[in-house]
Amino acid sequence: MTDAPSAALAAPQDTPVSNETIAALMAHRTIRAFAEGGLDEPTVTTLLDAARHGATSSFLQQTTIIRVQDPAIREAVHGASRQPYVGGSRGELFVFVVDLHRNAVIRQRAGASLEPLERMSVFLQGLEDTVIAAQNMVVAAESLGLGTVYLGSIQGDARAVIRALGLPERTFPLVGLIVGRAEQTPQYKPRLPRRITTGVDAYPRLEAQEEALAAYDTTVQEYYDLRDANARLDSFSTLIARNLGVGAAATAPTLEILREQRLALH
Structure with missing residues (x-):
C-alpha cells in the first residue's frame, strides 16, 4: 500500500471559475484533531455574526x-456524541438549535x-x-484558516443535550460544530461525480451512470486505503449498503423526542 495520496486526493478539485470564497469551499476538509484551547473573542464574535447573517425562511x-x-x-x-475529539478543551464547541420557542x-x-x-x-x-447558519460559520471559519467538524453525532442522545443546555419546549439541538486550529492535514474526501448528483430539468437517474459510479467506488476505495485514521477497503456503494442507518445517531428515537419538545406534531 502506498503511503502518499494520489494527485486526486492531495489537492482540492479545480473549478472553471474561482475566487477566494470558492477556493475555500472546495478546500473543505473535516478536522478531528485540534490544538489545545479555544479562539480569541473577536474571532468568535465574527463567526457568530457570520452565522446570524445567513438566509432565513420567511x-x-x-x-x-x-x-x-x-x-x-x-x-x-x-457523552451524547460518543466522539473522542468532542471531549476536553480543544477548539470551540457550538450547538446549533432549531428554535421555535422564541417565536x-x-x-x-x-x-x-x-x-x-x-x-x-x-x-x-x-x-x-x-x-444555513451552521454552514455560514463553517465557511467563515475555514476562510480564516481554521478547521471545523460537524457533530451530527449529538443526535445519539439528543435528550442529554437538551438537559445539559437547558433547552425549553419547541427547541431541538440539530447539530454541533467544533471550530479550532487544526492539528492534522487529512486527504480531501472525494465527492460523487457532478453527473450523478446534479440534473437539468429532471432527476438524474443513477441507472444511467453505472460507469461513473463504478469509477467513483474505485476512488473511494483508494481514499480509505490511504486514510491514516481509519484504513479500510470500502467502496462508496459498500458503505451505503452496510452503514446507512447504523449507529446511535441513526437509530435514535428522533421523532419521539421532537414530539416531547412539541415540534412537528402534525
Missing part, C-alpha cells in the same frame, strides 16, 4: 447558537395561536435556518 429567524464553555456541559455533549413567546404575548409552531412545515423552516 424572516422568522428560528435558530439559536449556543457556545459551550462550561467543562461539565461540554462533557455532556461529548412562541412572542406570539403568546400577542395573544396569537401557538398551533402553527407545532406544524412539520414550520419545524422544517427552522431546520433550514439552522443548517
Whole structure:
C-alpha cells in the first residue's frame, strides 16, 4: 500500500471559475484533531455574526447558537456524541438549535395561536435556518484558516443535550460544530461525480451512470486505503449498503423526542 495520496486526493478539485470564497469551499476538509484551547473573542464574535447573517425562511429567524464553555456541559455533549475529539478543551464547541420557542413567546404575548409552531412545515423552516447558519460559520471559519467538524453525532442522545443546555419546549439541538486550529492535514474526501448528483430539468437517474459510479467506488476505495485514521477497503456503494442507518445517531428515537419538545406534531 502506498503511503502518499494520489494527485486526486492531495489537492482540492479545480473549478472553471474561482475566487477566494470558492477556493475555500472546495478546500473543505473535516478536522478531528485540534490544538489545545479555544479562539480569541473577536474571532468568535465574527463567526457568530457570520452565522446570524445567513438566509432565513420567511424572516422568522428560528435558530439559536449556543457556545459551550462550561467543562461539565461540554462533557455532556461529548457523552451524547460518543466522539473522542468532542471531549476536553480543544477548539470551540457550538450547538446549533432549531428554535421555535422564541417565536412562541412572542406570539403568546400577542395573544396569537401557538398551533402553527407545532406544524412539520414550520419545524422544517427552522431546520433550514439552522443548517444555513451552521454552514455560514463553517465557511467563515475555514476562510480564516481554521478547521471545523460537524457533530451530527449529538443526535445519539439528543435528550442529554437538551438537559445539559437547558433547552425549553419547541427547541431541538440539530447539530454541533467544533471550530479550532487544526492539528492534522487529512486527504480531501472525494465527492460523487457532478453527473450523478446534479440534473437539468429532471432527476438524474443513477441507472444511467453505472460507469461513473463504478469509477467513483474505485476512488473511494483508494481514499480509505490511504486514510491514516481509519484504513479500510470500502467502496462508496459498500458503505451505503452496510452503514446507512447504523449507529446511535441513526437509530435514535428522533421523532419521539421532537414530539416531547412539541415540534412537528402534525
